Amino acid sequence: MKVWVLTGDKLETAVNIGYASKQLVGGMDIMTISDQATITDVQRKLSEFCGRIDRGTTERHAGLVIDGKSLSFALDSAVEKDFLNLALSCKSVICCRVSPLQKAEVVKLVRTNVKDSITLAIGDGANDVSMIQAAHIGVGISGREGLQATLASDYAISQFRFLAKLLLVHGAWNYRRLANVILYSFYKNICLYMIEFWFAFLNGFSGQPLFERWTIGLYNILFTLLAPIVLGILDQDVSASTRLAQPHLYKTSQQNSAFNTKMFWKWVFLALFHSALLFYAVYFLLWHETPFENGQVFGIWYVGNTVYTAVVVTVNVKAAMVTQYWTPLTHFAIWGSIAAWFLYVLVYSHFWPTFPLAVEFVGQDFKLFTSFTFYGLFVLAPAVASLPEFMYIVFQKTLCPTSIDRAIVADVEGRGGKMIERDREMGLSVSYSVSSGSSTYGDGMDPGETERALTYKHGYAFSQEDHGSATKGTFVQRRDLVRFYDTQKGHT
Amino acid sequence: MATSVSGTETIVQRRVATPEGGSQQESPEKTRDDSSSTTGCLPRRFRRGSDRPKSRRPPSNKWLQQQIPACRPVFTAKYVFGLFIIVGILFLILGIVFVAATVGLRELEVEYTNCGPLETDNIQASSCEDYLRNISDISNSNRRNTGDCHCTLVFEVKDTMRYPWKFYYALDNYYQNHRRYLNSWDPAQLRGDNFRSPDSNCRPLVRYRDNDNEMNNASRLPIVPCGIIANSWFNDSFHYLHNEELNETIDLSRNNIAWKTDREVRFRNDSNLAADLEGTNRPPNWPYNVSEIGDGLGNESLIVWFRASAFPWFRKLYAHPRGDTDLRPGNYSLLITYSILPFKPFNLYMYHES
Numbered sequence: 001m002k003v004w005v006l007t008g009d010k011l012e013t014a015v016n017i018g019y020a021s022k023q024l025v026g027g028m029d030i031m032t033i034s035d036q037a038t039i040t041d042v043q044r045k046l047s048e049f050c051g052r053i054d055r056g057t058t059e060r061h062a063g064l065v066i067d068g069k070s071l072s073f074a075l076d077s078a079v080e081k082d083f084l085n086l087a088l089s090c091k092s093v094i095c096c097r098v099s100p101l102q103k104a105e106v107v108k109l110v111r112t113n114v115k116d117s118i119t120l121a122i123g124d125g126a127n128d129v130s131m132i133q134a135a136h137i138g139v140g141i142s143g144r145e146g147l148q149a150t151l152a153s154d155y156a157i158s159q160f161r162f163l164a165k166l167l168l169v170h171g172a173w174n175y176r177r178l179a180n181v182i183l184y185s186f187y188k189n190i191c192l193y194m195i196e197f198w199f200a201f202l203n204g205f206s207g208q209p210l211f212e213r214w215t216i217g218l219y220n221i222l223f224t225l226l227a228p229i230v231l232g233i234l235d236q237d238v239s240a241s242t243r244l245a246q247p248h249l250y251k252t253s254q255q256n257s258a259f260n261t262k263m264f265w266k267w268v269f270l271a272l273f274h275s276a277l278l279f280y281a282v283y284f285l286l287w288h289e290t291p292f293e294n295g296q297v298f299g300i301w302y303v304g305n306t307v308y309t310a311v312v313v314t315v316n317v318k319a320a321m322v323t324q325y326w327t328p329l330t331h332f333a334i335w336g337s338i339a340a341w342f343l344y345v346l347v348y349s350h351f352w353p354t355f356p357l358a359v360e361f362v363g364q365d366f367k368l369f370t371s372f373t374f375y376g377l378f379v380l381a382p383a384v385a386s387l388p389e390f391m392y393i394v395f396q397k398t399l400c401p402t403s404i405d406r407a408i409v410a411d412v413e414g415r416g417g418k419m420i421e422r423d424r425e426m427g428l429s430v431s432y433s434v435s436s437g438s439s440t441y442g443d444g445m446d447p448g449e450t451e452r453a454l455t456y457k458h459g460y461a462f463s464q465e466d467h468g469s470a471t472k473g474t475f476v477q478r479r480d481l482v483r484f485y486d487t488q489k490g491h492t
Numbered sequence: 493m494a495t496s497v498s499g500t501e502t503i504v505q506r507r508v509a510t511p512e513g514g515s516q517q518e519s520p521e522k523t524r525d526d527s528s529s530t531t532g533c534l535p536r537r538f539r540r541g542s543d544r545p546k547s548r549r550p551p552s553n554k555w556l557q558q559q560i561p562a563c564r565p566v567f568t569a570k571y572v573f574g575l576f577i578i579v580g581i582l583f584l585i586l587g588i589v590f591v592a593a594t595v596g597l598r599e600l601e602v603e604y605t606n607c608g609p610l611e612t613d614n615i616q617a618s619s620c621e622d623y624l625r626n627i628s629d630i631s632n633s634n635r636r637n638t639g640d641c642h643c644t645l646v647f648e649v650k651d652t653m654r655y656p657w658k659f660y661y662a663l664d665n666y667y668q669n670h671r672r673y674l675n676s677w678d679p680a681q682l683r684g685d686n687f688r689s690p691d692s693n694c695r696p697l698v699r700y701r702d703n704d705n706e707m708n709n710a711s712r713l714p715i716v717p718c719g720i721i722a723n724s725w726f727n728d729s730f731h732y733l734h735n736e737e738l739n740e741t742i743d744l745s746r747n748n749i750a751w752k753t754d755r756e757v758r759f760r761n762d763s764n765l766a767a768d769l770e771g772t773n774r775p776p777n778w779p780y781n782v783s784e785i786g787d788g789l790g791n792e793s794l795i796v797w798f799r800a801s802a803f804p805w806f807r808k809l810y811a812h813p814r815g816d817t818d819l820r821p822g823n824y825s826l827l828i829t830y831s832i833l834p835f836k837p838f839n840l841y842m843y844h845e846s
Contacts, residue, residue, distance in 0.1 A: 202669065202802070203669040203804070204804070206667075206669075206670045207671045208669055208671035210802070234558075234562075236562075283803075288807065295656070296749065296750070296751060296809055297796070297799060297801075297806070297807060297809050299801055299802065300668075300669050300674070300801060302802075303803075324564055324565065326562050327560045327561070328560075352757075353757070362753050362754070363751050363752070363757070363758075372593075376586065379586065390567075394567050394568070394572050397566075397568050398568045409568060411564065412564050412566050
């Protein structure tokens with residue numbers, strides 16, 4: 001993740017802010033392109049700096065500072081590729097004195113030329129609006145300058161430091177939640193309706209469904225409605241504090257690990273497997289059609305309801321296996337859905353003839369709930385369906401856990417790590433401490449790289465006030481005072 | 493946004509962002525240059541009472557902060573091991589129960605598709621099957637005069653079928669689960685409510701007239717009970733089982749073979765149908781009206797037939813044995829009366845089950 005600073009401040013201010021926020025550190029090779037007059041000057045500077053990079057300055061030690069005037073040359077189509085290459089080779093890029101249009105252009109430059117990039121722009125003023133809208137993700141800070149930035153943005157936060165939580169915690173959580181909801185929705189519907197397909201082999205492909213039509217209709221509305229909702233709203237894999245303390249866990253979100261083609265086909269295959277297994281389990285159990293003690297036979301609707309019960313339970317058990325965060329609402333959603341099916345059978349079997357509906361269901365509740373085979377199937381079928389996947393999950397999490405799996409275990413055991421915030425009010429420095437030994441969080445240094453000493457300077461940031469205080473008086477205003485000493489101009 | 497500090501009077505103006513997007517100015521606070529009461533410089537949190545600016549902090553509780561108390565399952569081996577053991581033992585017990593319940597089950601199936609020789613006087617055929625196939629005039633009321641075809645089936649029972657045992661008939665390759673077959677009935681009619689206007693689902697067996705030469709629909713009478721399911725009612729009768737050696741006869745009782753809810757809720761259960769059936773007709777394949785069969789629409793054999801099966805082969809309960817006798821080993825003869833409802837040839841199996 002690269003962080004670039006695009007500011008309207010002067011070069012000195014921007015550089016100071018860079019030091020204050022640890023974008024630039026002492027010991028870094030700071031390459032400055034400022035106050036270039038022509039495009040050829042800029043080109044020369046760029047090639048000079050590119051040469052320095054080629055000759056061995058590593059990414060961690062390279063910083064680029066460019067001001068607005070030179071940037072307008074650098075964004076020219078002849079030069080922009082070189083500029084981008086140089087910028088991407090640096091740890092941080094600081095652009096100062098940029099106009100709002102240039103901010104947007106820089107973002108677009110990265111967005112269009114860097115393949116598979118995701119850009120995030122964050123700003124708090126009206127001059128950031130174009131940048132926010134140009135990026136993939138726009139974050140606005142609602143604050144002193146009003147709400148223009150937030151009105152144009154995708155996400156609005158109230159303080160800059162909340163960006164860390166927005167990305168590392170909520171971004172990661174919501175990625176996983178969204179992936180789960182989508183994949184689960186496909187899975188549960190394929191599971192049910194493929195059973196009609198398996199049944200078609202037995203009914204002469206006449207199109208007769210195995211289940212009564214309102215039962216089918218209420219599948220997505222009553223019996224499997226709450227599970228994806230709860231998966232999408234409440235589920236957390238790793239707790240917030242651990243995710244903040246171990247930022248490397250964010251990598252899985254960046255790598256499309258939860259929602260890609262392979263995952264999709266995995267879920268679809270699982271749905272097909274479950275549907276076939278549930279149908280044929282009931283088929284083999286009931287094909288002689290005499291499960292009642294008094295010898296009475298049952299018909300198509302009894303078989304259909306048995307299969308449907310197995311499906312509802314299996315699908316909710318699958319949701320139970322996916323969710324990692326069991327709130328009371330989750331319990332209600334999953335076990336409640338199964339209970340809702342039983343309640344439904346109980347109630348629906350008595351509809352006819354009071355209502356002109358569900359004549360097929362008359363007597364089903366009594367026959368289903370007094371049959372030992374039904375209860376046996378109700379327990380066995382989902383267990384058998386879920387067992388292979390459960391075994392696979394246990395093996396995978398024990399023998400080859402991913403970093404997320406390890407973080408979850410650390411979380412549960414209380415070893416997740418805490419983010420230590422120092423000098424929060426000054427916003428000067430934030431550091432992370434991890435107490436778990438198994439994390440791979442590190443500085444990203446290659447082994448064997450000789451380290452040039454990087455020292456972390458504190459910076460002091462001043463900013464000019466644009467509007468000035470309404471000071472009555474005849475003495476010189478501060479802004480005039482500061483501008484009097486313009487370091488850019490040569491003066492005596 | 494720096495505040496200016498100076499020795500003279502200053503007016504501090506603060507801009508507060510409001511939801512409307514604009515900004516309003518708070519009333520300026522005048523401060524005096526008195527070090528003991530410089531409320532303008534006092535940090536917010538130390539101001540007292542009304543001086544404190546209203547907090548703009550949004551509401552926050554466990555729900556909004558996503559910190560609802562919850563438990564996190566861990567799926568590594570050491571946490572899951574106990575669960576596995578428990579579930580394994582429970583399912584083992586369940587399995588043992590299942591096996592134990594089924595190990596004593598005995599089944600006897602006897603096919604009688606080509607049952608012969610025939611016992612009826614005026615019928616010359618090798619089996620009822622052939623006889624029925626050759627009857628040409630079977631689609632109108634003359635069928636009553638064709639006479640039933642009886643046949644005696646002899647089979648051997650090897651092991652004792654202990655009481656309670658049940659008698660089923662089974663059909664194979666019969667698609668009662670076909671969509672058009674299943675939809676072809678009128679539940680309101682079976683309940684006794686709707687004799688005159690059968691449901692259109694029963695098409696084409698909604699209206700019928702004997703000697704049906706006319707295309708005029710109006711002259712056709714509504715069918716009770718309408719539809720294909722009723723029309724195809726399988727009505728072979730099995731009369732008794734006679735054990736040659738022991739010379740005892742087991743009668744079959746046809747009570748209590750249908751679901752109780754069917755008998756009470758779905759099917760009209762009386763024989764006093766004749767009056768209500770004025771102006772209606774019987775299904776084409778039936779030689780008699782529904783009022784002429786025992787219990788009318790509540791005939792248990794009819795009810796059992798209406799409980800359509802899910803698979804293209806099925807059994808239907810025919811009878812319980814009268815009395816509580818076991819079925820002892822030996823040679824048995826069974827008298828079968830073939831129904832004269834036209835049936836294409838197929839395999840018929842007869843099952844005993846204890």
